[in-house]
Amino acid sequence: MRVVQVSAHFPPNFVSGGTLVPQRVARAVAAAGHESYVYAGHLDDALAPLTTWTDHDGDVSVRWVVTTPWTGWSDPRNSHNPAVEQDFRAWLHEVRPDVVHVHSLQTLGGSLVTAAREAGARVVVTMHDFWWFCARQFLVDRDMRPCSLVVDCGSCACEVDHDWLARRNAVLAPALEAAHLVLAPSASAARVLVANGVPAEKVEVDENGLTRPLPDAVGTPAGGAGRSLDGPVRFMFAGGQDPMKGIDVLLDAARRLGDRDGWLLDLYGVSGGVDGALGGRARTRPAYAPDELDAVLSEHDVLVLPSVMRESHSILTREALGAGLAVVCTDTLGPEEAVVHGENGLVVPAGDAEALAGAMVRFLDDREWASRTVGRGAIVPVRDFEDQARGLLATYERLHAAGSEPAADAAGTDRPRIERVAFVVGIQGAPLRYRAHLPAEALRLRGVETTVHHYRDPAARDAALGADAVVLYRVPATRQILDLVAEVRAHDATVPVLYDVDDLIFDPELRGQVDGLAGLGDAELELWWRGVARYRTTMEQADMFIGSTTELCRHATAVTGLPARQFANGVGTLLARASERALGRPRKGGPLRIGYFSGTTTHDADWASVEPAVLEVMHARPDVELWLGGHLKPTAALEAVAPRVRRLPFVPWHELPEVLRDVDVCLAPLTGNGRFNEAKSAIKWLEAALVETPVVASPTEPFREAVEQGRTGFLAAGHEDWVGALDALLDDVVLRRRVGSLARREALLRWSPHLQGQVYLDNLHAAAAIVRAEGPRSGSTWEPVFDDEPWSAADAFVEAYEVPARRSRVPAALRSNGLVRGAAAARRVYRRDGAAGLVRKVVRRAAKRRAS
Template identity: 60%
Template sequence: MAVVSAHLPPNLTSGGTLVPQRLAHGLAGRGHDVRLYGGHLSEGEALESWNEVDGAGVPVRWIRITPFTSWSDPLNSVNPGAEGDFARWLKEHPADVVHLHALQTLGAGLVTVAAATGARVVVTMHDFWWTCARQFLVAPDLTPCSLAVSCGACPCAVDHAWLERRNAELGRHLARADLVLVPSRTAAAVMIANGVDERRVRVDENGLPPDSVPREVVRTPADRVRFLFAGGSDPMKGLPVLLDALAQVPAGGWSIDLHGVDAGAVAGLGEHVQARPSYAPGELAEVLSAHDVLVLPSIMRESHSILTREALGAGLAVLCTDTLGPEEVVVDGVNGVVVPAADPAALAGALRALVDDPAAVRRMQEVAPQVSVRTLEDQVTGLERVYDEMLAPLPAGPLRAVPTVNRVLFVAGIQGAPLRYRAHLPAEGLRTLGVHTDVRHYRDPEVPALADRADAVVLYRVPATRQVLDLVAQVRARPRAVPVLFDVDDLIVDPGLRGSVHGLEGMGQADLDLWWRGVARYRTTLEAADAYVGSTAALCADVHALTGMPVHRFANGVGAALGRLSERATTRPRTPGPLRIGYFSGTTTHDADWALVERAVVEVLRRHPDVELWLGGHLRTGAALEPVARRVHRLPMLPWTELPGRLRDVDVNLAPLVLDSRFNEAKSAIKWLEAALVGTPTVASPTEPFRESIQDGVTGHLAADHDAWIAALERLLCDEHHRTLVGSRARRSALLRWSPERQGHRYRELLEDAALHVVTHERRTSTWEPVADDEPASPVGGWIEQYPPDEGAVVHLPAWRLRLAAAGRVYRAGGARAVASKVAARVRAPH
């Protein structure tokens, strides 16, 4: 085995450097032939290498990497010189398994070098270097970066474009690894959100030697709450934020020791704030025994945090920031408190709350030792199993090759947000994986030629026309089997729902007939396809029950453009003013949904005379709102590029849906997703998509009845800590679960499944009676909205564009006759 790390003790000792050394020693102690390859920080010639044997008898090859420690140095990321030495070393000492740990300064190319030898290759990510050149997802101005790099604008070590090019190059090397290990579930989620294929990721929590976790510490009594900070002076560990917070906490009833901090840094804060020297590892138990609460104010994202686990094991409560690793063991309000990173006011508030309630601190301390800490011995045993699995021979028998999907054509039948979520965003996700994608309107003259070159064709919300049905026949006639999929994100393919769809009550009979003809046309296109793609489980189940065809689930996700706009909105505080409840209606079909919560909202407004209600978009409200009308602010429909700013300015977002409705059960959780991206908490009806997206009380609130809506609103309005924490956790969940890169992997998998199905199965036959119109190709009619929009542009839709969009909706539903009918009605209408 070859174990590789950019840094190793005794040259550089830290939690991250001890892990590979401990694992190498543990494996060698079990009789394996283990060698270490490590970077060395010292004066001398760059890339000079030499061999030693360490104190445990394990051979070590050192290579001097001192000049490459700058994050902006290209050789920090990819280092051909180090690759050459590593290749020569591996040739001299062939390995069955090459296990690479930290690679900054050595470069990602070592993965490719190792794979070229025929060895099995494992990469352990101890931090986020593979997606963040600065390693910890913190911008140079010490603000936390977007967890999904493509959804942010962090300049990193050079600029964002440089970061994207760097990450793409590193990704090509990482693709040669057989397995990627990460020390925590949240670290795994971050790397998957940034494009690592989740099928190759496994959690391998760091194990600790038995004597490194103090247990049953004898605590010295005190008449005050004693806080401990051990992060030293590194600003990414949060010292400036902590000092700012400490200045906001009145003296009395508490003290804090700051280890590794100069005395000058705490001047003027009072005698209860003491700078202490760094402690040696053997002094840890003594230090922990003299304190009650560990304060971990990190700005840097922590992939694991050994100190958090050591402190809990010793019976300390932990006050930490929401920086991933610590939160895997710190439960807010149970064994500690979690606050947003880089927020001195929130940290000060948490410190004050603990000082004011020593009994709560004692309760947290009582349950703190229940934390489970993995042993080093268990981690070594787990690695042996991993290596055995990787080296085991493949099972005998033929393996069916999955068809390759390199070019995808999305054909769209609608503009606006639906087009963006169901066509542009999956296309964007696929492009992050190197898949070529085209998004075109179904009347675009180039569609037939593009379909001839595509490996898969997706028809999104395309009404049946003779030309569309001819296009499907054209794809079917190709020499190789190419899947045609139909996607729609509403249950508008079932004529049997007539009479049960909310929002159509105001239509005249002629318009209703045209609307339902549109449903029949969508159904016709669906029946012509090989498979269906739906945004919710309910949609997929309903379509499968209707047609019997294969169905694939693809949830609506986060686009890079909306992610960047949302990040920009979160960098500013909410516009000053009272607390605000917001409801933003995207279409005219949500009146019944609003009526579901109107009384509850009014009751909450009466209890809180300073709270405002912001209503956006098309919405008719009831008489119950009249007594509080002066606090209701009506907002017009906005382009989606302005929505993040509006959502940022409300404190609670509402997402009501009428329950027990098949149509509503099929609607996705977009209202939660868009609010989550700006850190605004949502109260939603418990339809399946919202239950799937929201962890109740953690990333939002679910409310099924009048009383539940009131209780959720009261909790969020009255508890600022809870409101802030729910919002920040919702943002994290949205980015990690539905990032463009993660969505790209999911979409490619479903396309590969669909392609394999059409190769291995007979084409299905349909008994549906087709309903189609004649709509020839047209360069004008084939126009489609640009995505992404120009960076920084604020899109204001002129009146003619709004009228054109409205005409397009009518046309898709009922064709040219429907548009003519609407125009005639407009002409006859009184002015």
């Protein structure tokens, strides 16, 4: 084989962990008897840009191209460099490689991937960092704050501004599509790539291997085992002056240790004096040479890695563990895969000096635990480079054996195309956002054209007839909607019709078992249950059901026979960006706060189930406040702590992150009918997670699916569980910060818009396959219940998916329109009083009209 390594920088011109990997791989390829080539950028102000030459690194042929002018992250040619691409294409024509392995590409440009594929090579891309999505490479902004792990869910200005970043990434995306395989140095980095839209089927993990001697066995350090911690705890830092490595955060944390004795901190590669407030316990040291590492590690107990940059891997973490040190690292991906929190070190949120100080204090105050932790060594297997080289050679051979292009997937060629999707909706507010606007947004990220129309909008008909799939979300049956479904099928019998709902409101057999209807009068109750029958009628027309929870899907299939697929409520870009903005400021000062926020008037019983546990905690902690938001009627028992109870009004969804950010623990209790609770999604966890506020929740199935106990939240089944979880979180700032940080990560990496788009698209393909194989659904025994609601643009309103401006979003010409005012009033009632309150208002207005 002829194998090419492509790297923006390469030794000896530029030596770093990232450049040593392609060099070692190139040498391993040559040692295995293959022809090994390198195409590399060269930094030298004395040479003219684009100067090229070839020399050799042993049996490896290295083609150099001078790229000095384009190292700036904001330079357009850092990501797209036509001149380099032209040279690369000409060079590829001479070499004719079988495999091209692309490493870092800054200054060379992403189009080299396309050029390599068009040259007939199989193309592998290793993402040593996150340059393909983040111009600054490490998902950290100019203020040294970690950015959103999912770039589209953030608003980071990056090196210029967010719009510039979006345009840059839009140019790079087609180039990355040309890669046959994308490698990530760690499993956590791989999750980030997939959450940012890299197809999961292309991504594999290829962990960097160590070239140094490894411990004989996992858990047995190479040296330093059994060190005594009777004296000062010896911390070390080796990140140098680069602020991305967290030196400023570490110094802030060290200051927070105050006058405590019993610790020393060596700062390697850091120049200049150290703040005198540290009392001489911190000292700067020159950077050490590679052959000095063993001696340096042997002089210390704990390695501190306070990086704010996201690390795709960390060799130093593994080397330190192997030498018997404990490690305190930030939650920056790669280091966490070797550090098991609480066992061989601690993991704290990036950029959080308070949490980092708390972790360091634990080594000082809990010497028994610290003695077990120091010397624990590597708990997970550590790879050596020989194994990595063997794996890569096998990958090259596998790709080469597949030929210049893979054979077409027989199953894929027959897959129905889904290019246009029409959502027709019957409700406003948060349900509309989560069940229509968010999947529509996610599908657009996957290249699918989407529209969202109210069920009375005449334009819904044209949209449905022009779509490859039609989704009816919470649409009550009308004569017009039933006719529309029939017309869609007459127009194209292969177009699937799906019904989506996010609550158990389609089964009249559950009459008498629904929470929250006790306050309705007889007429209101009858109207509510007629609505249930109308939802069911529309649902019976569909080919597939899509539900937000497993229980909803089970029940839908049980009562209708419809095939059902789950689409969990996920992360939308607008709420994620609002949450990131809220995270940009510290929590408001003051006492610790427990928060509970109710979106409708139907959650009084839920609160009552947890109120005794909250009161017990508050009585034991006279400094703790309780924040109650939205619609809620607590019992008289709260009077005992009334001065510490703060009532907050219902706030719009785009303002909620600011409120959630200021509480320390958020509650999500559920009680009442188990079936209905199991059908409710885990939105309360999701929304709090996005601002890193830890949640204690009832252990219903959706919360069990979302929460990893003690890691991304707490599940509480009874009084003692609630008290215990609250006590644990209120007692331990490190635990609160860690649980909140991990919860945000899981929310983004499990339910990012890119991932959600693929899930929804898979559901649509499944529905289309059923319709193609079996034809449209027919033969329901359900007795239809529907009303006549003629098409009317004036009566059709879909709440926009946007963060509203402070001034009115309704054009002046429409503000006098009674229908627009009525729709706005209905939204206000729904937000304030919930569905039951809206029903009451509609019934009362109808009664007044009849009386007049």
